[in-house]
Amino acid sequence: MANKLKKSNEPKVAIEKPEPKEKVVKTKKAVPKPAASTKATKGDNFKKDREEKVDLKKLAKDERTRKILGTVxxxxxxxxxxxxVSYFSTWKEDQSQIFNKGISFLFDNDTKVANLLGRLGAYFSHGLIRQGFGLASFLFCCFFFVVGINLVSNRKVFSIWRNLRYVTVGLVILSVALSFLFSAFDFPFGGSVGDMINNWLKAFLGTVGTA
Known part of the structure; x- marks a missing residue:
C-alpha cells in the first residue's frame, strides 16, 4: 500500500509532443521581363551598325583593293x-557588221566575227583604231600596263603621271603623222581623229605646210 501511495503522490511529468514541422512551400521567383526600351536600344544599335558608311579612303588604301585594280x-x-593585233587582218570582215548594227552588234549571238577576242574585241578595236587614233591606240596598252604594274607591286615602278602625259601627246602627234603619211591606204593608220586633224591642217596650212 505504501508503494502505491508513493507512486500516486509522485508528480506526473508532462511529456511534450514534438510539434509537427511546417511544410515549406517553395515559390518560384518571377523572372523580370526585359523592358521594351532595352529591345529598342538593341534594335537601334543594330541598325546603326548596318547603316555605317564605308570609308572610301581606307578602302582605296587597302592592299587587296590595289591588287585587284592592278590585275584588272x-x-x-x-x-x-x-x-x-587581230584587227590588222580582220578589220574588213568585222567593220561592215559594226557599221550596220552599231552597239547591238555586241548582243547579237548570230553574228560571226573574225577577231581573236570575239565581238567585244572587234568592237573595242574598231572604236579605238578606226573611230579613234589609229595605230597610236597601242599607247593605251602601255598606259594600262604601267598602272597595273604599279598597283600590283604596291610601289612606284613607273611614273603614272609622266606616262599619262606621253600617252596624251603621243595619241595626237602619232595619229596625225600616220594619217598624213599613209592617207592613200584603206587601213585607218591614223584613225578618224588623225584624219580629221590632218584634213584641217591641210586646209589651213596646205600640204607643204602640214608636212
Missing amino acids: SLLMSVFLFISF
Missing part, C-alpha cells in the same frame, strides 16, 4: 593588245 588593269592591257 593588266588584263585590260593584254586584252587591248591582242584585239588590236
